[in-house]
Amino acid sequence: MATLDGLPPLRDVIQRHGLDARKALGQNFLLDLNITQKIARTAGPLAGMTVIEVGPGPGGLTRAILALGAEKLIVIERDARCLPALAEIGEHYPGRLEVIEGDALKIDFETLVAPGTPVRIIANLPYNVGTQLLINWLLPKSWPPFWQSMTLMFQREVGLRIVATEEDDHYGRLGVLCGWRTQAHMAFDLPPQAFSPPPKVTSTVVQFEPRLQPLPCDVAQLEKVTQAAFGQRRKMLRQSLKPVGGEALLARAGIDPQRRAETLSVEEFVTLANNL
Ligand code: SAM
Numbered sequence: 001m002a003t004l005d006g007l008p009p010l011r012d013v014i015q016r017h018g019l020d021a022r023k024a025l026g027q028n029f030l031l032d033l034n035i036t037q038k039i040a041r042t043a044g045p046l047a048g049m050t051v052i053e054v055g056p057g058p059g060g061l062t063r064a065i066l067a068l069g070a071e072k073l074i075v076i077e078r079d080a081r082c083l084p085a086l087a088e089i090g091e092h093y094p095g096r097l098e099v100i101e102g103d104a105l106k107i108d109f110e111t112l113v114a115p116g117t118p119v120r121i122i123a124n125l126p127y128n129v130g131t132q133l134l135i136n137w138l139l140p141k142s143w144p145p146f147w148q149s150m151t152l153m154f155q156r157e158v159g160l161r162i163v164a165t166e167e168d169d170h171y172g173r174l175g176v177l178c179g180w181r182t183q184a185h186m187a188f189d190l191p192p193q194a195f196s197p198p199p200k201v202t203s204t205v206v207q208f209e210p211r212l213q214p215l216p217c218d219v220a221q222l223e224k225v226t227q228a229a230f231g232q233r234r235k236m237l238r239q240s241l242k243p244v245g246g247e248a249l250l251a252r253a254g255i256d257p258q259r260r261a262e263t264l265s266v267e268e269f270v271t272l273a274n275n276l
Helices: 010-016 033-042 060-067 080-092 127-138 156-163 173-181 219-231 246-253 266-274
Strands: 050-054 072-077 097-101 119-124 147-155 182-190 203-210
Touching: 010 080, 033 060, 033 119, 033 147, 033 182, 033 203, 050 060, 060 072, 060 080, 060 119, 072 080, 080 097, 127 147, 127 156, 127 173, 147 156, 156 173, 156 182, 156 203, 173 182, 173 219, 173 266, 219 266, 246 266
Parallel strands: 050 072, 050 119, 072 097, 119 147
Antiparallel strands: 147 203, 182 203
C-alpha cells in the first residue's frame, strides 16, 4: 500500500528490520501515519524549524515531522535495531535527519543545537523515562529554556497530573513544577489500540509552552516545600511543613496553617519557597 511520503508502510518496515517491540524499552509503536501527523501538527508550524525527537523507534513520528517541513530533525534512540530503518528515512530526506544512538537521560540537550536556534521537542516517550525527561527539560540552568514548545505523549494519568491545578485530585509536585514554568494543556487522547502492541492504558498528548517570565524562585527551594507538603497531602500544612519551618514559615508567607497542600496555588508555593 502506498503512503503519503512514498516510504514503505510501517508494518513492512518493522517486519523487514525485525523490530519486535521490547517492553523494557517502553516500545509501543504508532503505525498510523495519520495519527503521527496529528501529533506533529499539534506542535505548531514546523517549516524551517529544528526539532528534537526522543525514541523515534521505526520512525512513524519522525516521518510525520519531516513531511511537515522540519528543516532539521535530531532523533535520539537507544535501540540500535532501529538505526537501519532510520537511515532509510534519512536517505529520503537528505541532510535533514541526524540520528544519535544513546540514552536520552544521559544527553545534554542544550548542546545539541547552536544557542538561539528555535527548537521544538516532539516525542512519543517511552513511559518508563518520560516523567524524568520532562523534569529535566523543565529545569535547565537558564530560562526561557532552549525549547520553544514541547509536544509529548504520556499515559493519560500522568497528563492529568501535569495539567492539574489546586483543588484537583491529580494536583501534586509535577503540577506545581509544570504550572510554575509552563503553560500546558492536554491536546487529545489516544486509545490503547492506536499502538502496537497496545499498552494497558489510554495515552494523551500534552502541549507545553514555556512561561517567558515565571515567578522568580529557586527550584531547589520549591522542590523542598512541595515535597514536604505533598508528602503528607491530607495533613494540615502546619503539620506537613514541620521539617521545613512549619508555622513560622507559614506565618512569613501569610498562609493559613490549617490549609492542606492541595489547596495552594502555584503562586502560594512560590511564596513559601521564597520564605524558606
Ligand atoms: N516514536 C515511535 C513511535 O511513536 O512509534 C516509538 C515510540 S516508543 C513509545 C518509545 C521509543 O523510545 C522506543 O523506540 C525505545 O526504543 C526508545 N527509548 C526507550 N528508552 C530510551 C532512552 N532512554 N533513550 C532514547 N530512546 C529510548
